[in-house]
Amino acid sequence: MRLSGVGRRYGLAGPWVLRGVDLGLPRRSLVRVEGANGTGKSTLLRLLAGIDAPTEGRIAGGRPRTAYVPERFPAALPFTAAGYLVHLGRIHGLRRTEAAGRAQEWLSRFGAAEHARTPLAELSKGTSQKVAVAQALLAEPELLVLDEAWTGLDTAARGELDRAVTESVAAGSTVVFVDHDPRRLAGAADTALRVEGTGLVTASPASAGATAGPRVRIEVAGPAGTKLPAGLPGAPVRAAAGDGALTLTVASAHSDALLGALLTARPPWHIRSLSAVPGDHDEAA
Numbered sequence: 001m002r003l004s005g006v007g008r009r010y011g012l013a014g015p016w017v018l019r020g021v022d023l024g025l026p027r028r029s030l031v032r033v034e035g036a037n038g039t040g041k042s043t044l045l046r047l048l049a050g051i052d053a054p055t056e057g058r059i060a061g062g063r064p065r066t067a068y069v070p071e072r073f074p075a076a077l078p079f080t081a082a083g084y085l086v087h088l089g090r091i092h093g094l095r096r097t098e099a100a101g102r103a104q105e106w107l108s109r110f111g112a113a114e115h116a117r118t119p120l121a122e123l124s125k126g127t128s129q130k131v132a133v134a135q136a137l138l139a140e141p142e143l144l145v146l147d148e149a150w151t152g153l154d155t156a157a158r159g160e161l162d163r164a165v166t167e168s169v170a171a172g173s174t175v176v177f178v179d180h181d182p183r184r185l186a187g188a189a190d191t192a193l194r195v196e197g198t199g200l201v202t203a204s205p206a207s208a209g210a211t212a213g214p215r216v217r218i219e220v221a222g223p224a225g226t227k228l229p230a231g232l233p234g235a236p237v238r239a240a241a242g243d244g245a246l247t248l249t250v251a252s253a254h255s256d257a258l259l260g261a262l263l264t265a266r267p268p269w270h271i272r273s274l275s276a277v278p279g280d281h282d283e284a285a
């Protein structure tokens with residue numbers, strides 16, 4: 001998919017929010033979009049997701065199968081959580097049993113299985129957000145567009161979403177995301193784009209602080225004879241901690257994702273302790 005000379009303004013004579021945007025979205029890539037408040041990040045994401053159209057310019061190259069998590073989820077729809085996910089799954093072309101299975105799987109992964117039969121309007125904000133994220137992930141889209149999708153999720157669910165994003169990209173998808181936390185998926189993004197003025201500039205993904213900054217030490221123990229899962233987020237440095245335990249030292253930016261990966265590994269790993277590595281700056285969230 002390629003944007004050529006894309007511009008968007010609201011209203012006939014409104015100011016241009018974006019103009020002259022040229023952007024190609026490669027497959028199997030993670031793209032971070034940043035920029036100050038109100039600069040047009042959500043506008044760009046809606047154009048990429050195909051739920052808004054450019055005022056000028058064109059988006060060519062065919063529309064990939066796309067799923068989108070909006071900044072604000074319309075929670076007042078007349079469905080239960082599972083009913084909504086099955087409905088969305090059907091819209092994405094899944095058979096009912098397949099959609100129901102994936103709905104259950106994603107609600108479980110996000111720790112919301114017990115709310116499957118709860119009407120959307122009665123869900124807490126956090127659980128609503130889990131449903132918003134699940135509806136996008138169960139579609140296994142080629143293009144996944146996440147607008148502040150981590151906001152409102154608890155720590156375990158944020159880690160699970162980090163993991164799901166990493167898995168999607170590994171499976172060949174393009175994931176485009178905005179998040180207010182500059183450390184979100186730090187070091188994992190292939191491209192960082194910044195909305196400046198009405199244009200897009202390439203920002204260094206390293207600006208997300210992948211290697212510098214505070215680190216966290218996590219002491220973990222796995223079931224006897226189990227090896228650490230491969231490809232853990234943040235490539236933690238490992239050391240034996242005696243008694244069969246290990247310490248994993250990782251940039252704080254990756255600690256949520258790492259904890260999520262360990263807790264949701266099959267079989268899961270036990271987290272014994274978590275501490276800031278001495279000598280770090282006191283800026284960990």
Ligand SMILES: Nc1ncnc2c1ncn2[C@@H]1O[C@H](COP(=O)(O)OP(=O)(O)OP(=O)(O)O)[C@@H](O)[C@H]1O
Nearest residue numbers: 010011017035036037038039040041042043044071
């Ligand atoms: N539907 C709309 N109608 C009119 N103006 C809009 C609409 N959506 C966005 N805008 C305006 O377009 C500009 C860019 O908004 P947008 O939400 O895309 O920015 P953003 O960078 O995502 O903001 P934030 O960081 O606050 O989420 C803002 O001035 C906003 O007021």
